[in-house]
Amino acid sequence: MTDTTTAAVRPDLLREVEQFLYEEADLLDQWRLHEWLDLFTPGGTYLVPSTDNREGDPNTDLFLVQDDRFLLEHRVNSLQTRAAHAEYPHSRTRRLITNVRVYEDGPGIRVVANFAVYRFRSDAADTYVGQYHHTLERDESGRLRFVVRKSVLDLEALRPHGKVSFIL
Template identity: 70%
Template structure:
């Protein structure tokens, strides 16, 4: 499954300027998602990138052996984006309106040069007059690109919810 290894190696906290750039990257990503600019959002992934959402009963699960709500490699993620942008995605047509909040961003750099980023999130989703709230923690692995830009190697949204009630599903990108 995911080739991202979280080794018990030494992780070094990033500098304050680097942390600000990471926060800016996360805020821009949130804006792309809230504006349903999903093709642009998809470009934030490496060609081997993954989008993961573990099940609520196994938030620290391993995608190679545990059931995940979403376990997309780049190919499946492209299919998800294309589907969400058509009328055929009944759960999201018309599109939900979302507002995201990202806080408590912490980042370290591993010996492999990749960044491990953790941040708390809240996603408010409004659809058909109903407000759903998703809360959790992002656990991302980023690759540093030229000119201090970033790409997702792994984008993981770990829900703090103990069940998907009352909404019962995740039809948006968290």
């Protein structure tokens, strides 16, 4: 849940965060996963809560994806090989990101945005819809990086999809 009472963010920061999200979406749609991985801080995490507990806590609840940087590197390396049968050949995806909101109300930059990811594979088209809840920070060069990248699905179940074998 987002606190809507937070003060408005500077327009230049909003544009910078939107551009960051659009560039990230392009990297993922092009399967440039090693470049995408560079968007994370060394301690960054990638989270996808279960569809039946969208507000879950990764410390106590089951998540579909709960990767720290080490596991995320393994996921990326695996997805780039033929051994990842669910993604070989790779799915074609197209991501739409809307309603981006940015909050500077504590450590890091909090981002909430809506997403739709269209996935095309094996003569099937699936749509994954949800909301991003990210925490960003600047690295030593001033570039934005993910501390937490969280994709919360609005789907009630993964049917007919069955699983999430690519990066949301």
